[in-house]
Structures are given as C-alpha cells and as structure tokens.
Amino acid sequence: MEKLRVAAVGAGYFSQFQYDAWSRIPEVQVVGVCDQDTSRAREVAKRHGGWEVYSDVLAMLEEARADVLDIITPPSSHLALIRLAAERGVNVICQKPFCKSLEEARQAAVLAEQSGIELIVHENVRFQPWYEEIQRQIAAGRLGQIYQATFRLRPGDGQGPQAYLERQPYFQKMERFLIHETGIHWIDTFRYLFGEVSAVYAELRRLNPAIAGEDAGHVIMECAGGVRAVLDGNRLSDHCADNRRLTMGEMTIEGSEGVLVLRGDGTLGYRRHGENLWQDIDYEWVDHGFGGDCVYRFSRHVVDGLMGRSRLANTASDYLANMNIEEAVYTSAREGRRLRVSSDVCGS
Secondary structure, eight states: OOOEEEEEEOOSTTHHHHHHHHHTOTTEEEEEEEOSSHHHHHHHHHHTTOOOEESOHHHHHHHHOOSEEEEOSOGGGHHHHHHHHHHTTOEEEEESSOSSSHHHHHHHHHHHHHHTOOEEEEOOGGGSHHHHHHHHHHHTTTTOSEEEEEEEEOBOOOOSTTTTTTTOGGGGGOSSOIIIIIIHHHHHHHHHHHOOEEEEEEEEEOOOTTSSSOOEEEEEEEEGGGOEEEEEEESSSBOSOSSTTSSSEEEEEEESSEEEEEOTTSOEEEEETTOOOEEEEOOOOOOOTTTTTHHHHHHHHHHHHHTTSSOOSSBHHHHHHHHHHHHHHHHHHHHTSOEEOOSOTTOO
C-alpha cells in the first residue's frame, strides 16, 4: 500500500504528541518538518530518525510532494497556511483554536470546499478513550433518559504570575482563553455525547490578573432531547489525580437509570438508580502521550478517513458548529442572558 505523505509545520510544545503519533502509524511517511526556528525542527527530525527539515513552508509543500499538511502553529497563521496548501491540492489537519476567529474559520472552510481538499480540525478530546466508552454506555441505554451532565475543568495550572509560562506562554496573552482555547474541547465533546446545542447561558470571569483572558466560569448548554450539559471551568483549582492533565477534570452524567462518573485517573464508575453501590466500568486504554493517547487515536482516525475506510469527524464545515456555539457563549456572558444558537454556521 502506498503511504500517506505527511508534512508538518510547527515544533512547539504540543507538536511532540503529533510527531509521536505519525511515527507509529505504518501507513504514514513523514516527508518534512518545518519551523521558523530550524533548531527545533532539527531536534524533532533527529528524535524520529532523520526526517527532512525545512525553514520555509512553501518550499516544503513544493519539494516534499505531501498529501497532508499538519498545521501545529498558533491561530494567527492558520488561514494563510491553509490557503497555501489548498492552492496546491494538499489536504490539511489544523490545530485548534481553529483560525483567529469564526469569520476566518468560515473562509478556511470555503477554501477547502472550492479546492476539493479535506480540511480537518485537530480536535482530539472526543477521541480520549473514556469519552468513547461513555458514548458506548449511552448508546447501550445504560443511563436511560439522560437528564444532565457536568464537566468540572480543574487542571490547577493557572495560579500566579508564572502561570502557563513553562509550557505554553502565549496562553497569558489570549484575550479569549478559557472557552476559546480549552472549553471548545468540551463544546465538541458535549455535541459528540449529547447531540446538537440549541441554546447557551454563560458567566465568565478572570481570576488571575497576570493573564489577559477569562480563566473561570460556567456555561449551560441545552442539548438534544432536553439534556443540560454544564461546563464548570476553573483553571486555578485542581482535582484529585496523579496527572491532572490526563482528564483535566471530572465528569458526572445523570440519567433515569443511573449515574456515570469520570474520575481524574481515567476510570469510570456507574451507580444504578436507587442503589448505593458503585461499579467500575472496565474498558481498555493506554496511558501514553496526552489524554489516554488521544492524539494517536485522532491521527489514526484521520488516516483511515483519508484512505476511505471511515467518515471523517471534525472537518472544517462540521467544526464551524463548535465555533458558532463558542461565539454564542461569549455573547451570552457579555450580555448576561440565555442565547439561542443559530443553525446558520456559514453566516450566510
């Protein structure tokens, strides 16, 4: 089988998980790594056995004959890089936050459609193994009619003037932070688990004066079938876990037949309605890389989709729904009211 030729731009903190994933997929050949800081690109290439290094994206696209460009750079660069790839018929995987704004994301989706390429947003949290198992439990009817769900985001990494500087310093300067950078993961995951969001109510605030954006708040999302899904976010507080970045928090889902919980160590528990005994839900997962190896699981899904084995999730046109909800969250918080979510994600 001919291999999928992947070129990547960006060699910052999170890229390590993406390069690790590509190196483990036998149908993939990495044909180029690019970063403005070529020393970082060389370090990546050396770690993985000598991949080709580039300092210029255009040169990489024209010389490496890539099938896919993996964009692992900040949002301000996304639209221009997507345009370069689209003009050359190269499929794109783009990190989130996706582009600088909803309007730019819409432009990117149009570019992809007009050029006939696949544009997939690197949204990996729904691929965390516990959420895939939760989805199986819901589909099997174990919870019955679902009433509500709450995810308590508690990474505990946001206190003091040094918050985020060691790993991702640009977090401090993001004017939209908790929802745009982090909460968007659970907007997508709530849609995956509970269906489309029709309305939101949000209250957001900033607790750490060292950063520009909000770092705490509550968002109530009205999902299909009357489910209320709550994102209770606070980046300064933590939760009980050896690795607080494994799940980033804890989830509780309540239904007519029982309650399901996700704990900070990735384990799942179930209590039947009317009983007091908690049962552990056994399922297989690997504690590797980030979030239960979700970056590999996402990348594996993309390869299968591009090779025609399955339908791709989180294409740009699909992902616009997440960004539309995000925009409604910020508007709700600003105006202090419940806001219906428009179904017109394209803004026509």
